[in-house]
Amino acid sequence: MNAGKQFEKDFKASVLDDQFYLRLKDAGGWSKSADLRFTPSQLCDCIMFTRGTLYLLELKSHTGKSIPASCLKQTDALAILDYVGTYPAFVCNFRDYSETYIIGAYFVQQELTVRKSLSLKTCRELGTLIPQRKLRVHWRYDLSVL
Secondary structure (H helix, E strand, O other), X not given: OOHHHHHHHHXXXXXXXXXXXXXXXXXXXXXXXXXXXXXXXXXXXXXXXXXXXXXXXXXXXXXXOEEEHHHOOOHHHHXXXXXXXXXXXXXXXXXXXXXXXXXXXXXXXXHHHHOOEEEHHHHHHHOEEOOEEEOOOOEEEOXXXX
C-alpha cells in the first residue's frame, strides 16, 4: 500500500470516540470509466467534527523537509472558506522526521505565494504538532489536540 494511503488509514484509526470523521472519496473510487464527461472533484480528503469545530482536512504524507506546491492543489479552494466554526486545513506528515502538523489552509496559501513548497520549518512555526507514536507497524496520532 502506498505511504499516503497508509497515513490516511492510520489517521482514521486514531479518531477518538467523541469525534465525527467522514472520509470523502473522489470519482475514481466509484467509476473506472475513462470517458466520464463530468467528474466531481473533492474539496478535501475528510471532514472531522470535534469540540464544536468542523475541520475540512486534506491529508498529506511526504518524505523530505518540504511538500511541493504541486502536491497542495486544494490550497486555494480551502483557503477561501471562511465560516464561523469551520477550520480548513492540511494535515502534513513528514515521514522522514516522524512529525505531523495541522496547519490552516490560509497559512499554506500565504507560504506558497513566496515559496514553491511548504516546509517542515513553516509547519513547526505556524502549525500545531499532532503527537504520534509508532505501534508495531502503524502509527497512532493524538487527535485530542484538535
